[in-house]
Amino acid sequence: MRWLESGSGWPVVLLHAFPLSADMWRPQLAAVPEGYRFIAPDLCTRPGEGIDGYARCAGALLDRLEIDTAAIGGLSMGGYVTFALYRLLSRRFSQLILADTRPQADTDDGRAGRQALRRLLAEAGATAVADVMLPRLLSERARREQPDVVTVVRTLIEAQPAPVLDAAIVAMMERPDSTPDLAHIAVPVLLIAGEHDEVTPPDVAQEMERAIPRARAAVIPEAGHLSNLERPGVFSRALHDFLLANI
Numbered sequence: 461m462r463w464l465e466s467g468s469g470w471p472v473v474l475l476h477a478f479p480l481s482a483d484m485w486r487p488q489l490a491a492v493p494e495g496y497r498f499i500a501p502d503l504c505t506r507p508g509e510g511i512d513g514y515a516r517c518a519g520a521l522l523d524r525l526e527i528d529t530a531a532i533g534g535l536s537m538g539g540y541v542t543f544a545l546y547r548l549l550s551r552r553f554s555q556l557i558l559a560d561t562r563p564q565a566d567t568d569d570g571r572a573g574r575q576a577l578r579r580l581l582a583e584a585g586a587t588a589v590a591d592v593m594l595p596r597l598l599s600e601r602a603r604r605e606q607p608d609v610v611t612v613v614r615t616l617i618e619a620q621p622a623p624v625l626d627a628a629i630v631a632m633m634e635r636p637d638s639t640p641d642l643a644h645i646a647v648p649v650l651l652i653a654g655e656h657d658e659v660t661p662p663d664v665a666q667e668m669e670r671a672i673p674r675a676r677a678a679v680i681p682e683a684g685h686l687s688n689l690e691r692p693g694v695f696s697r698a699l700h701d702f703l704l705a706n707i
């Protein structure tokens with residue numbers, strides 16, 4: 461299992477989006493507040509285990525690092541995994557972070573889109589997946605004004621082995637609806653959404669804020685889906701404020 465980490469103190473586990481890796485959290489790992497240890501694993505699963513497999517992988521990392529309780533969260537697919545991990549191991553959460561994600565399962569149209577992406581991946585590889593995903597992941601502004609971010613995201617996608625991407629597509633396509641869980645999340649929750657996120661728009665976060673007892677939502681202005689990469693400073697500030705307010 462590969463993971464990145466930075467800082468020392470209370471653990472904060474950050475789970476990555478599709479089709480990326482732990483490296484998407486580098487801006488947050490470079491700005492860890494005093495008294496915290498940020499940990500970002502590459503998600504892994506076994507064939508057929510789907511989203512629960514990723515959750516067990518994250519749970520196994522907690523065991524390996526001898527971490528009993530942590531603030532745990534993720535962005536987009538990382539959020540889907542966070543819901544699954546909370547179902548398996550709720551007592552190991554001190555706080556929960558859900559960024560640019562949604563509780564609902566895929567719609568039928570969404571599943572058809574996933575199958576098309578699997579075919580594209582099989583026929584044309586990760587570069588073709590990057591071509592399709594970049595306009596979904598990054599806002600128009602970022603694609604125009606932040607060529608460095610575009611390069612980082614493309615490079616991370618193209619570094620992913622095709623079987624890893626395919627397993628993630630299947631896991632997302634088959635994930636259950638987490639909406640019934642929202643009312644039962646007992647720990648403080650931070651919801652983050654990029655203002656211009658078209659995959660999981662801010663109103664999804666605002667709906668979750670109403671459904672989760674101890675949640676608060678932060679909108680990252682002028683950011684798309686990968687809000688932590690487009691506006692790393694604003695994202696990190698929202699995360700740090702939340703951690704410090706909920707010690």
Ligand code: MLT
Nearest residue numbers: 477478535536537538632
């Ligand atoms: C992600 O960012 O993890 C994915 O785009 C989420 C999804 O496709 O549902």
